[in-house]
Amino acid sequence: MSLSHESGLGERVIGLAIDVHRHLGPGLLESAYEECLCFELAQAGMAHRRQVPLPIVYKDIHLDCGYRMDLVIKDELIVEIKAVERILPVHEAQMLTYLRLSRLRAGLLMNFNNVVSKDGLRRFVL
Numbered sequence: 001m002s003l004s005h006e007s008g009l010g011e012r013v014i015g016l017a018i019d020v021h022r023h024l025g026p027g028l029l030e031s032a033y034e035e036c037l038c039f040e041l042a043q044a045g046m047a048h049r050r051q052v053p054l055p056i057v058y059k060d061i062h063l064d065c066g067y068r069m070d071l072v073i074k075d076e077l078i079v080e081i082k083a084v085e086r087i088l089p090v091h092e093a094q095m096l097t098y099l100r101l102s103r104l105r106a107g108l109l110m111n112f113n114n115v116v117s118k119d120g121l122r123r124f125v126l
Contacts, residue, residue: 021117
């Protein structure tokens, strides 16, 4: 399975994110990019949820530890938005943890604080 599985979902989301980046550029807060990307997703008719709670299951008990996925699109793709100097291993570990805990198979880690938007993009497929 790839991010383009099921009618190119990953590629469509990347295209919308590039459009947001093209209009806003780097330097804003993550929340601004999230808001604008959600606007674009809604305009494109793409079902999505914001700030999705992600409990930890420990010994068959669901524990709300405060984890929240920025966006889940069509219950298939996690999008984690960053506005940082550079993507660090801890950000990649965060995405891998979200994928494992949610049991979803695909994710996009997007850092909007780059001059060129593709430089801030990481794809994850389990």
